[in-house]
Amino acid sequence: MSVHPWYVTWCAACDWNVDPGAPDPDRGRLAQVRRRLARRHGEQLAEEIGRVGSGDRRGRPDGSTVLAFGLALLVHGITAGLFLAAAVLIVGGWHTGIQPVLGVLLLVGVAVLLPRPGRSPSGPAVLYRADAPGLFGLIDEVGAAVGTAGVHAVVVDASFNAAVSTYGYRGRRVLVLGLGLWEILTPQERVALLGHELGHFANGDIRSSFLMHGALRSLVEWLFVLRSVNHGSIVDWFLNALTFLPRWTVYGLIHLLDGLTLRASQRAEYLADTGAARAGSSAAAVTLLDRMLVGEGVEAHLRRESMAAARAGLGSGGRDAREVREAAERELWERLAARIALVPEHEYERLRRVSARRGHSVDDTHPPTHLRRRCLASAGPQPARVVCDGSRAQVVAAELAAARAVLARRVIRDHAG
Secondary structure: OOOOOOOOOOOOOOOOOOOOOOOOOOOOHHHHHHHHHHHHHHHHHHHHHHHHOOOOOOOOOOHHHHHHHHHHHHHHHHHHHHHHHHHHHHHHOHHHOHHHHHHHHHHHHHHHHOOOOOOOOOOOOEEOOOOOHHHHHHHHHHHHHHOOOOOOEEEEEOOOOEEEEEEOOOOEEEEEEEHHHHOOOOHHHHHHHHHHHHHHHHHOOHHHOHHHHHHHHHHHHHHHHOOOOOOOOHHHHHHHHHHHHHHHHHHHHHHHHHHHHHHHHHHHHHHHHHHHHHHHOHHHHHHHHHHHHHHHHHHHHHHHHHHHHHHHHHOOOOHHHHHHHHHHHHHHHHHHHHHHHOOOHHHHHHHHHHHHHHOOOOOOOOOOHHHHHHHHHHOOOOOOOOOOOHHHHHHHHHHOHHHHHHHHHHHHHHHHO
């Protein structure tokens, strides 16, 4: 057995102590059902993709997807019906005086329920093409490799994450890059990460479609309006009784729509993984998934750095405390990358086995990580269509330098004060 003071001691032959920190089971029956459903979908899709091989893995829309779109149309149809009812009350009942008032109130409710586009990106680290031409050029090249366009904005934050979305009525694209993930990757793994995220645009994801996202948002708004109130009065009791059935109907619709789109969402993740392999190489896509297993370690390291700076600052005063914080901020991301680079292969192997035992995934909309890794490894080696060499990586790093500094300051001062 490999023994290291920083990592779990375990036996590769019999899996002794491979998962000493196994989490408690999900609380709540719905959470358990959703978790089992997500794992079953992930396993079924992995088998299907394995049979299809390297060909077209999209498949035809299944019955659940068709039903989900029908349900989304029904939700939007109800909103449209409320709008028509408001119009009838206002126009047809103008002479009554009270009906237009009810119609206006109904219009306000419709305005709340209408699907809205995402908001424009904001925050201390938002980059546009003019701010980072090298980074956007890399994104454009990766987008072309996976069969889509680039993005209009990049939001950089400190999370261990990456994501894509749209904003505005014109559907402009935004990419979120979490430095907690970006900084621990090799240049080619970063290309694979970009390929995965842009692959969502290339292949589509029904949950992010305007129709489906708007329906889910409307249902959540309905649930908020129908929420129970508990102030102890007889009026509250009467209102809760009146809204009981509609409230639980909406709650059930949310979970039904979520369950119906779960399989399609997981398929979208498998397809996005093929984009990662196509852009950055299959080897980089596989090791990228390994990096996803050390998320807890990354977050723990950032907390330790922040708390260490806070303790050092308490032992100093004035200018010395400020210098301690500034030094911690300057070195934060380099120290994180160096720390994760020391993770030995036997620890990655342990994490892969834990992943298979727990069905580890980023969340329930993602297939289990070990299944994603197996599908990539079984698809055969693919060379990189986009290469990020040393000089190109340096250009991108220089363009991200200001964002890195701002976010390092934020991470350190969360505890350092």
